[in-house]
Each structure stands twice: as structure tokens, then as C-alpha cells.
Amino acid sequence: MSTSELATQVGLGSVFTLWFALIWRARPALRQPHQRGLWLTVLAATIAITLFQPVIVEWLTNAGLELRTVALARNVIGVLSAGLVLLFMVDSTRTRHLRLCVMVGLPASMGSLLILGLLRVDQSGEGTASVQGPADAASAYWLILIVAHLVGDAVALVVCWLYSLRTGDRDLVWSLRLFAMGSVLAVVFWCGYLWHLYGGSPGMLPYLSLIMGVHGFIRAASLLVPTATALVRSWTALRTTWLLWPLWRDLVKAVPQVALARPQRTRLQEVLRPRSPLALQAHRQTIETYDAFLDLQRYVQPGAYEEAHRHARRAGVRADRLAAAAVAGVLGQARRAKLVGASPSAPCPLPGVVHGSPATLLGIARMWPSMADALPCHDRLSPAQQP
Numbered sequence: 001m002s003t004s005e006l007a008t009q010v011g012l013g014s015v016f017t018l019w020f021a022l023i024w025r026a027r028p029a030l031r032q033p034h035q036r037g038l039w040l041t042v043l044a045a046t047i048a049i050t051l052f053q054p055v056i057v058e059w060l061t062n063a064g065l066e067l068r069t070v071a072l073a074r075n076v077i078g079v080l081s082a083g084l085v086l087l088f089m090v091d092s093t094r095t096r097h098l099r100l101c102v103m104v105g106l107p108a109s110m111g112s113l114l115i116l117g118l119l120r121v122d123q124s125g126e127g128t129a130s131v132q133g134p135a136d137a138a139s140a141y142w143l144i145l146i147v148a149h150l151v152g153d154a155v156a157l158v159v160c161w162l163y164s165l166r167t168g169d170r171d172l173v174w175s176l177r178l179f180a181m182g183s184v185l186a187v188v189f190w191c192g193y194l195w196h197l198y199g200g201s202p203g204m205l206p207y208l209s210l211i212m213g214v215h216g217f218i219r220a221a222s223l224l225v226p227t228a229t230a231l232v233r234s235w236t237a238l239r240t241t242w243l244l245w246p247l248w249r250d251l252v253k254a255v256p257q258v259a260l261a262r263p264q265r266t267r268l269q270e271v272l273r274p275r276s277p278l279a280l281q282a283h284r285q286t287i288e289t290y291d292a293f294l295d296l297q298r299y300v301q302p303g304a305y306e307e308a309h310r311h312a313r314r315a316g317v318r319a320d321r322l323a324a325a326a327v328a329g330v331l332g333q334a335r336r337a338k339l340v341g342a343s344p345s346a347p348c349p350l351p352g353v354v355h356g357s358p359a360t361l362l363g364i365a366r367m368w369p370s371m372a373d374a375l376p377c378h379d380r381l382s383p384a385q386q387p
Contacts, residue, residue, distance in 0.1 A: 007209035011053045014216025018046040021220040024227060037088040038175070042223050044081035048074055049216045052209075072117040075145050079109050082152030085183075089159040109148050116141040142197055149190045157183040171226050178222035185215040237278040240362065241271050241285060247328075247365040248285045250372065251292035254335045258291035260284060286361060298344035299334035304375060305350065308333075311374050317367070323351060324363035325371050331364070332372035340377065 001009075022043055029039035050056055051074035060070050083106030087099070116139075160180035164173045189211045196204055245267040252259040264270045274281050308329030309322060317325045327350050338344075 003206040003210065007206045007213060008054060010210055010213035011049075011216070012055060014213045014220070015046070015050050015053060015056070017220040018042065018049065018216050021223040022046060025223050028226070029223075037084070038179070039223065041081065041084040041088050042219050044077055044084050045219055046216070048078040048081050049212065051077070052212060068117070072113070075117075076110050076113050079113060079145060079148045080106070082148045083109070085152040085156045089155050109144055112144050113141060116144075146190050146194050146197075150187060153183040153186040153190070156180065157187065171229050175222045175225045178218055178225065182215050182218040182222060185211050185218065189215065234278055237282040238271055240282040240358065241274075241278060242267060243362050244282070244285050244289060244365045245270055247368040248289050248292075250368070251289060251296070251331070251335060254338050255292040255295045258288045258295065260288070286358060289361060293331065293350070294347070296331055296334040296338065297347040297349060299337040299342055300330055300348040300350065301333065301337070302348075304330045304333055304348075308371065308375055312367075312371065315370070315374075321363065321367060324360065325367040327351065328364050328367040328371035329374040332368070333375040333377055335372075336377040342377075 022039070025035075025039060029035040051060075051070055057067070057070050061067055083102060086102045087106070157180050160176040160183065164176035164180070167173055167176075189208050192204060192208045192211070196202070196208070245263070249263040252263060256262075261275055264273070270281075271278075276284070305326050309326040311329060312322050312325035315325075330350060
């Protein structure tokens with residue numbers, strides 16, 4: 001595949017990704033003032049990038065639009081995108097003077113482009129066969145366009161990176177840093193295009209188009225950071241619910257008072273038909289499992305942990321899983337003791353249970369199927385049940 005073909009494929013992929021990101025994030029972004037500016041900025045950039053793609057341009061020209069009209073619209077919207085980037089960044093600095101400069105400079109730049117374009121100052125450039133071809137290097141039209149993009153992207157790069165170092169919101173940090181990375185590629189593109197206008201090799205145009213396509217993917221990623229975070233959280237909750245279910249189900253059967261809801265018939269039903277949001281369900285099952293641990297500690301028999309540890313070692317359990325396997329074996333024995341009516345005794349704390357992490361709990365859950373019945377249950381019936 002040639003560089004031109006690769007650039008075309010990457011460009012079209014970035015366009016589809018950008019429009020998907022815009023549509024997906026439209027409702028939540030437009031509701032929140034701190035995300036609305038970013039969404040509108042990416043919208044303007046997406047329209048400009050869309051009109052930059054040769055395939056899109058060919059469709060529009062076949063539909064009856066002139067190449068000059070498409071290119072002029074693309075460039076004016078591109079300047080609007082650069083101005084919105086500046087306005088978005090200036091808003092974050094709370095500087096009235098800078099905001100006023102941008103609000104005056106943006107309409108002036110766009111108006112200048114329109115006038116110069118309509119007066120056909122750049123006939124030689126915009127009349128070329130390629131929509132991405134060079135124009136007259138001395139043209140004020142191209143200098144206004146390129147300077148507007150370079151200023152907007154340079155300011156975005158600096159401001160986004162500095163603010164990403166100050167905020168503690170991880171989603172905002174990644175959004176700002178990805179936006180800054182996109183601005184780096186935009187600066188590289190426009191510097192390369194400026195070099196091309198002033199005598200650079202035409203062979204660099206496919207590489208510049210490839211850079212613009214990658215820039216589009218990164219802009220889309222900056223918009224989709226909250227979605228990605230939500231997906232990761234949902235996957236973590238789903239994974240926790242799935243792995244924890246056998247242990248949680250067996251323990252709440254022995255200690256039913258700790259559960260807010262009875263387990264469903266199968267693990268698949270528990271994750272496909274949750275009775276609460278997955279994150280809440282995973283959190284609830286984690287707490288209920290630990291509460292069951294605390295109750296079953298009253299049924300732990302002396303020396304059970306050491307016996308379970310030896311059993312796990314003889315069974316070939318990996319060294320990093322021995323502690324979790326031993327706890328699983330002790331809990332299995334304590335659970336069976338309670339179910340047969342053994343009398344409780346003073347609680348015997350288990351290693352890693354009182355202040356255990358979710359990772360520790362999942363480790364115990366992994367070992368539960370193989371260790372739940374590993375230790376024999378020495379019945380200690382309560383006095384009321386003794387013959």
C-alpha cells in the first residue's frame with residue numbers, strides 16, 4: 001500500500017471516528033459547561049477534516065459543488081476551529097483582555113479569508129487539480145490560514161499541558177493531554193504545509209495527510225475519555241461480580257443476614273440481569289462477602305489455617321496464591337461447620353481478611369472451587385442439638 005492510499009484510509013477512519021465520538025458524547029457534553037467548549041471545538045475541527053478528505057471532496061464536486069467552494073468552506077471552518085480552540089483556552093484563564101482579542105480576531109480572520117477567496121486572489125492555488133495542492137506562496141490568504149492554525153494549536157498545546165499538571169480529575173487530565181498531543185500533530189502539519197507552499201517537495205503531501213488523519217484519531221480520543229473510563233469501570237465491576245459470585249453465593253447461604261438480596265440461580269443471570277447497576281452490585285457483593293467472613297470467623301477451628309496452607313502446598317498451588325488458598329480452605333470448613341449447627345466460639349481473625357483489598361478477595365474467590373471442601377469438618381454441635 002502506498003503512502004497516499006494509507007493516508008486516505010487513515011483519514012477516512014479518523015473522520016468516521018470523530019463523528020462517532022461527537023454523536024456519542026453530544027448529550028452529556030452539551031449539558032456540562034466545562035465540556036461544551038471542547039465538544040464544539042472538536043465539531044468545527046471534524047467538519048474541516050471531513051472536507052479535507054479527497055474522497056469526500058470528490059463526492060461533493062460530483063454533486064455539483066465547485067472545488068474552490070469546498071476548499072474555501074474547509075479553510076474558513078478550519079480557522080473557526082482554531083479560533084474556538086483559542087476561545088476555549090482563554091476561557092480557562094479568566095482573562096478578559098485575551099478573550100476580547102480572540103473574539104475580535106476570529107471574525108476578522110474568517111472575514112478576510114472569505115473576501116480573499118471570493119475575490120479569487122488565489123486562483124492558481126485553488127484551481128489546481130488537487131484539493132490539497134499549494135497556492136501562491138505570497139498569498140495573504142494562506143498566511144492568514146496557517147498563522148491562525150499555528151497560534152491556536154500552539155496555545156492549546158501549552159495551556160492543555162499546564163492544566164493537566166494541576167488538576168486531580170483523571171478524565172480531565174487525559175482529555176487535556178490527548179488534546180495537547182493532537183495540537184502537536186496539527187502544528188507539525190501546518191509547519192509542513194507552510195514549507196510546502198514555499199518550495200517544499202510535493203511528495204510530502206501524502207505524509208502531511210497521514211499526520212492530519214492521526215490528528216483526527218487523537219482529537220476523537222480526547223472526547224471519548226469519559227466513555228472509556230466508564231467502560232473500564234463497568235468491565236471491572238462485571239469482572240468482580242463474575243469472579244466473586246461462587247464464593248459470595250455459598251457464604252450468604254450460610255450467613256443469609258448479610259445479603260440484601262438472595263443470589264440468582266446462575267452466575268450468568270447475575271451479570272446479564274443485574275438487580276442494580278453493575279458497579280453497585282459488585283460493591284454490595286464485596287461488602288456482603290466480607291461481612292460473611294467476619295461472621296464465619298467464629299467457626300474457625302484452631303490450626304485450620306496452617307492445615308489449609310499445608311494442603312494447598314501439597315496440591316501444587318503457586319506460592320503467590322498459597323495465602324488466598326489457605327483462607328479459602330478455612331472459610332469452607334467454617335461454612336460447613338455453621339451449616340451443620342456447630343457452636344460458635346471466640347472469633348479467630350484470618351490473615352488478610354480484616355483489612356483486605358479487593359484483589360485479596362478476588363484471589364480467595366479464585367481458589368474457592370478447589371479449596372472449599374479441602375479440610376474435614378469436625379462437628380461441634382451446639383448444646384441444644386446434642387443428644
